[in-house]
Amino acid sequence: MPSLKSLKVRITSVKSTQKITRAMKTVAAAKLRRATDAAVAGRPYAERLEAVMASLASKVTVGPNSPKLLAGTGKDDVHLIVVATSERGLAGGFNTNIVRAAKVKADELIAQGKKVRFYLVGRKGRAFIRRTYPGMIVHDHDMSHVKNAAFANALDVGRDLIARFEAGEFDVCHLIFSKFQSALVQIPQVVQLIPAAISQPANDAAPAASAAVEYEPDEETILAELLPRNVAIQIYRAMLENQAGFYGAQMNAMDNATRNAGDMIKRLSIQYNRTRQAAITTELVEIISGAEAL
Amino acid sequence: MALHFELVTPEKLVRSEDVYMVVVPGTEGDFGVLQGHAPVMAVIRPGELTVYSNATTVTARIALDGGFAEVNEQGLTVLAESATIA
Numbered sequence: 246m247p248s249l250k251s252l253k254v255r256i257t258s259v260k261s262t263q264k265i266t267r268a269m270k271t272v273a274a275a276k277l278r279r280a281t282d283a284a285v286a287g288r289p290y291a292e293r294l295e296a297v298m299a300s301l302a303s304k305v306t307v308g309p310n311s312p313k314l315l316a317g318t319g320k321d322d323v324h325l326i327v328v329a330t331s332e333r334g335l336a337g338g339f340n341t342n343i344v345r346a347a348k349v350k351a352d353e354l355i356a357q358g359k360k361v362r363f364y365l366v367g368r369k370g371r372a373f374i375r376r377t378y379p380g381m382i383v384h385d386h387d388m389s390h391v392k393n394a395a396f397a398n399a400l401d402v403g404r405d406l407i408a409r410f411e412a413g414e415f416d417v418c419h420l421i422f423s424k425f426q427s428a429l430v431q432i433p434q435v436v437q438l439i440p441a442a443i444s445q446p447a448n449d450a451a452p453a454a455s456a457a458v459e460y461e462p463d464e465e466t467i468l469a470e471l472l473p474r475n476v477a478i479q480i481y482r483a484m485l486e487n488q489a490g491f492y493g494a495q496m497n498a499m500d501n502a503t504r505n506a507g508d509m510i511k512r513l514s515i516q517y518n519r520t521r522q523a524a525i526t527t528e529l530v531e532i533i534s535g536a537e538a539l
Numbered sequence: 540m541a542l543h544f545e546l547v548t549p550e551k552l553v554r555s556e557d558v559y560m561v562v563v564p565g566t567e568g569d570f571g572v573l574q575g576h577a578p579v580m581a582v583i584r585p586g587e588l589t590v591y592s593n594a595t596t597v598t599a600r601i602a603l604d605g606g607f608a609e610v611n612e613q614g615l616t617v618l619a620e621s622a623t624i625a
Contacts (some may be wrong), residue, residue, distance in 0.1 A: 283550070285551060286551040287549055290549045290618060291549075293616060294618060297618075337558070355616070371597060396548070396549040396620065458578040458579065458580055458611075459577060459579045459580070460579075460581075462566065462582065467581075471607070481549050504599075
């Protein structure tokens with residue numbers, strides 16, 4: 246049985262851990278609000294861009310002369326997987342889920358006989374991917390100095406990706422990130438980044454209505470202008486969603502940790518009190534039997 | 540006589556208001572958009588966008604770092620990568 250002193254020390258240490266986890270939870274909750282605000286603020290731009298792209302793409306016929314970002318390289322051999330994770334841990338299964346989704350996708354592609362390469366954004370996926378797929382990481386984008394992802398960061402990644410694409414490093418590019426559903430639910434998602442996957446307008450009325458639209462310069466030029474922007478905006482969205490999801494997951498994980506610490510304190514306190522009482526009882530018994538012996 | 544004008548950057552919705560006219564720096568030259576303008580989609584060059592509250596008053600000058608503009612029945616939407624209000 247542990248001594249009274251060692252129990253007391255353990256209770257104090259668990260209490261201070263609980264203080265830390267509780268503080269982290271509070272901080273994560275505050276940051277979560279800011280991150281969701283940013284994600285919501287970024288939505289109108291992404292939505293409009295997507296609408297415009299869809300209406301343009303329905304007009305432009307994909308041919309050998311159309312932009313490569315839309316039509317692809319015509320091959321399907323080398324796949325680049327962009328894995329966007331968070332910069333820090335202590336967020337439960339958040340990063341594990343993203344990395345696992347990346348692994349599923351990679352294994353599926355490898356099984357089809359494709360070549361797979363990784364491009365990492367965020368620090369937390371590095372160790373696992375380096376271990377599981379040695380030598381397959383082409384680039385590791387360091388974001389550890391960035392506190393809140395700005396569009397400029399996404400632009401950097403986007404430009405780098407496009408440069409690599411144009412250099413013929415890969416044919417297809419997938420982006421993996423965690424979609425922010427709610428503070429409790431984050432769903433890892435795989436999005437095809439290059440060639441652009443454009444959703445066709447659902448109803449036929451939309452293209453008919455915009456048929457009278459004038460284009461300045463022409464459709465192809467606008468589309469060529471828009472496609473790289475679309476890559477950047479998708480990455481930006483992934484960063485924002487990841488950030489919001491990360492804080493959500495962290496808040497959740499820290500809430501659990503605080504509760505576990507509370508349970509542990511309760512259990513240790515009971516044990517401490519029992520031990521104390523046992524010691525007192527033993528002492529009393531000793532005194533009484535000592536007195537009787539006299 | 541009001542034109543609905545929206546300026547959106549990836550980070551936020553910068554402006555959403557009713558104005559008289561907006562002069563947009565297009566790649567093929569500046570163009571003014573008033574209410575009832577024909578639908579247009581245009582690429583913007585880095586330059587200055589001016590907002591008029593009536594025919595003579597300029598209410599805002601906004602520096603844009605490229606982007607693109609869309610005019611439809613609802614009004615004018617400018618998608619810019621960055622916008623600095625001067």
